[in-house]
Amino acid sequence: MNDEGAKHVFISYVREDSDQVDGLCAVLEAAQIPYWRDRKDLGPGDAWRAKIRTAIRNGSLVFLACFSDNSRARDKSYMNEELTLAVEEFRQMSPGRVWLIPVRLDAGDVPDWDLGAGRVLSDLNYSDLFGKDHTAHAARLVTTISRLLGEKRPDPATALAAVEQAASADRADLLKRLTKEMLLEPSRRIELDDLVSQEVQRVLAVLKDTARLTGPLEGTNEEQLVRIAEEAQDLWTLSTPFCMSLQVASRWGAPESLTPWTSGIRSFVAAAAKPESGKPALIELRHLPGMVGIMTAALTCTSSGNWANLKALVVDPSVRDSYEQQLTPIIEATDPYKPFGGTTDWVANALARAALAGKNLDEALKDFTERRDGKYHTPVAEWLHHILRPVFSDQWPDDDAYSAEFDRAEAVLGVLAQDATNVRAAANPQKPSWSRSHWHGRSTWRSHSHGNPVADLIHEFETQGARWSPLANGLFGGDPDRARAALEDYQTSFNKIASHRF
Numbered sequence: 001m002n003d004e005g006a007k008h009v010f011i012s013y014v015r016e017d018s019d020q021v022d023g024l025c026a027v028l029e030a031a032q033i034p035y036w037r038d039r040k041d042l043g044p045g046d047a048w049r050a051k052i053r054t055a056i057r058n059g060s061l062v063f064l065a066c067f068s069d070n071s072r073a074r075d076k077s078y079m080n081e082e083l084t085l086a087v088e089e090f091r092q093m094s095p096g097r098v099w100l101i102p103v104r105l106d107a108g109d110v111p112d113w114d115l116g117a118g119r120v121l122s123d124l125n126y127s128d129l130f131g132k133d134h135t136a137h138a139a140r141l142v143t144t145i146s147r148l149l150g151e152k153r154p155d156p157a158t159a160l161a162a163v164e165q166a167a168s169a170d171r172a173d174l175l176k177r178l179t180k181e182m183l184l185e186p187s188r189r190i191e192l193d194d195l196v197s198q199e200v201q202r203v204l205a206v207l208k209d210t211a212r213l214t215g216p217l218e219g220t221n222e223e224q225l226v227r228i229a230e231e232a233q234d235l236w237t238l239s240t241p242f243c244m245s246l247q248v249a250s251r252w253g254a255p256e257s258l259t260p261w262t263s264g265i266r267s268f269v270a271a272a273a274k275p276e277s278g279k280p281a282l283i284e285l286r287h288l289p290g291m292v293g294i295m296t297a298a299l300t301c302t303s304s305g306n307w308a309n310l311k312a313l314v315v316d317p318s319v320r321d322s323y324e325q326q327l328t329p330i331i332e333a334t335d336p337y338k339p340f341g342g343t344t345d346w347v348a349n350a351l352a353r354a355a356l357a358g359k360n361l362d363e364a365l366k367d368f369t370e371r372r373d374g375k376y377h378t379p380v381a382e383w384l385h386h387i388l389r390p391v392f393s394d395q396w397p398d399d400d401a402y403s404a405e406f407d408r409a410e411a412v413l414g415v416l417a418q419d420a421t422n423v424r425a426a427a428n429p430q431k432p433s434w435s436r437s438h439w440h441g442r443s444t445w446r447s448h449s450h451g452n453p454v455a456d457l458i459h460e461f462e463t464q465g466a467r468w469s470p471l472a473n474g475l476f477g478g479d480p481d482r483a484r485a486a487l488e489d490y491q492t493s494f495n496k497i498a499s500h501r502f
Contacts, residue, residue, distance in 0.1 A: 007149055009035040009062045012082040016070035020105045024066070024129060024138075031142045033149065038078075061099070062148050063089075065121070068105035083113060091116045098148060101141070102126035135174040143181070175199060176244035183253055196260035199242050200267060206238055207271040207286050213278030222369060226361045228281045228343055229350045232288060233361075236387055239268075239289040243296040246313075247391050250300035255312040265293040266317040269330045272338070273319055280342035287338035294331060295384060296391060299409040303395070307473035315416055315475060329420040331413060335438040336380045348379035355386040377501050381410070381441030404450070407443035411453035412470075414439040414494065419476050419486035436493050444494060445501040454494045458487050 009028060013021045021037070028035045063086045071079060090100045095117075102110045104126055113121035127141045128134070175195070182192035206212065212231075217224040246261045268290035276283050294314045301310035318327040340348050346365065353364035353373070367373040376382050385406050389399075396402040418437035443453050461468050466480055476483040 007034065007061050009033060009064055009145055009149075010082075010086075011035055011037045011064050011066065012079050012086070013066040014068075014071045014074055014077050014079050017066060017068050017105055020068070020129070021066060024064075024103070027138050027142060028145075031146070033142065033145055061150075062145050063100045064103050065100065066103045066105055067108065067110055069108055072108055072111065087113060087115060087121075098144070100124060101144070103141075104128045104130065106130055133173065135171065136177045139174050139177060140181075172241040172244045175241040176248055179245040179248040180252075183249060183257070189257070193260045196242070196245055196264065199245065200260070200264040203238055203242060203264075203289050204267055204271055206235070207268065207289065210276060210278065213276055213282045215279075215282075217279055217281070222362075222365055225343070225346050225350065225365060228285070229347050229354070229361045229365075231282060231285055232339065232347065232351055235285060235288045236292065239292055240391075242289070243292060243388070243391050246293060246296050247300050247395070250297050250306065250309050250313060251304050251395070253309065255308045258309060258312050261293075261297075262313050262317055265290055265297070265313060266319060266330060268293060269317075269334050270319040273321070273333055281347070282342070284342035285339050287334045287341075290330065291334050291336060291339060292384065292388070294334070294413070295336075295409065296388065298413045299388065299392065299405060300395075302409045302412045303405040305469060307470050307475060310412075311474050314413070315420075328424075329417075331417040331439070332420050332424070335417070336384065336441060337438060340380060345375065345379060348383065349375050352376050352379040352382040352386070355383055377445045378440075378442045381443075385442060403446075407446055407450065407453045408456070410439060410441045410443045411457055411490075411494070415454070415457060415486050415490045416475065418490040418493075419482055422482070422485055422489065437490055440494065440497055444498040447494075447498050448501070452498075454487070454491045458491060461487060 011021060011024065025035060025037065065079075065083055065086065071077065074080070086100055093099060100115075100121070102121060102124055104110065107130070110122040110124075110126055115121060115123075127137045129138060129141075178195060179192065182188040182195075217227055219227070242261075242264060246264075249258055249261050269287070272286035272290055276286075297313040298310060301307065301313070314331055315329065317330045319330055319333050320326070321328045321333075346368065349368050350361050350365040353359065353367055353376075354361050357364065357367075359367075368375055385403070388406075389402060392402055396405065414437045417439045421437055447453070461471075461480075461483060466472070468483070470476065471478055471480060471483055476486060
């Protein structure tokens with residue numbers, strides 16, 4: 001039982017909301033935040049009014065008022081009496097002090113309780129502990145309460161564990177919010193690095209799980225294709241939190257601060273490149289986390305002009321080739337087609353169709369096998385374009401702008417991969433297979449009607465020369481001749497592929 005005279009959070013609610021308040025208490029307990037709650041802290045025979053008054057006035061450094069349709073429907077309740085006491089205390093506090101925090105348990109309004117001095121309760125910032133943003137709001141509430149209690153903020157892993165214990169909400173939104181809050185605060189960088197590293201380890205644990213690679217693919221051919229597509233969806237879901245955090249770091253961080261994300265992408269690509277026995281289709285799918293990480297970084301950096309960040313994240317990192325024991329740039333070691341190299345294009349088409357049409361994978365596959373619809377020109381890119389859209393919803397509310405930036409990111413990655421290929425080919429002329437970039441996608445067919453992003457890059461280079469931002473930030477080794485060769489070589493392959501799209 002909590003000592004009502006000690007520092008604590010006081011939770012005010014109506015009994016009908018006990019289940020939701022249980023979840024809130026689970027968050028506080030996991031974050032090691034003391035709280036006072038009538039059900040927990042009132043013993044048999046206690047003078048409850050006196051106890052509650054003491055708990056509010058003497059020890060409460062935060063007062064959480066939990067509102068819902070249940071509380072709004074009650075003309076009389078003990079919660080109203082608690083709020084009356086709380087408002088009396090709040091009126092005596094200095095202006096600007098955060099003490100009384102409304103909490104919404106549903107989408108209803110916060111009541112307009114009179115707080116004095118022309119203020120009402122609904123004027124205060126509130127926390128929403130419901131819906132899809134429940135996770136993010138709960139994490140922010142934990143951080144706010146810890147600061148008000150004068151305690152060291154909970155480490156991100158603890159906050160994450162606390163929220164997950166309370167609700168099965170989307171951890172991706174939470175990780176993105178925590179990255180925003182911690183990235184530019186030097187005192188929290190170690191905590192953020194640990195949090196990102198923890199997320200990387202979650203992904204690697206799955207990529208290294210050999211049982212997933214050797215498990216039987218049973219059923220008809222169509223059923224096996226659906227199973228492979230489901231595995232791809234699962235790997236994307238697993239990778240989403242990392243990509244959400246990466247989008248923030250790529251946009252707002254500096255190259256020297258990107259180590260956790262750089263290491264993460266490199267680790268994903270290295271794990272996928274490691275030889276394993278098992279089902280080829282499942283083995284190749286291991287490339288998916290690294291590939292979507294590279295695409296996320298490229299899309300963020302190219303659109304915001306953070307070329308130094310792009311260099312740090314996807315150009316400089318290398319992995320060791322498992323067969324020839326040579327270092328290979330990660331944009332050569334993987335590409336959009338690597339995850340699906342062990343399958344036919346049925347899987348990629350089913351994924352794209354399911355995502356774009358909102359169908360389940362069985363029905364999406366039947367659209368093609370039963371010839372109800374034609375295949376996509378670039379199914380992998382169509383799927384990528386769709387699944388990455390929510391990651392960038394705050395950066396581009398407009399779909400057309402997002403699509404144009406996606407095209408440009410594809411082209412930039414293609415040219416950079418071509419440069420890496422050219423450098424390796426020059427050093428190893430006996431390897432004729434090192435000749436062409438494989439980073440081509442939906443921009444090859446969109447170039448017929450939505451502009452040619454490769455031509456745009458060449459125009460920028462020819463106009464600006466050595467002042468071209470990618471060159472000025474060290475891409476292509478800062479060498480204009482290398483840049484020109486990569487642009488021209490990639491343009492040749494791009495135009496050849498584009499000419500066959502129609």
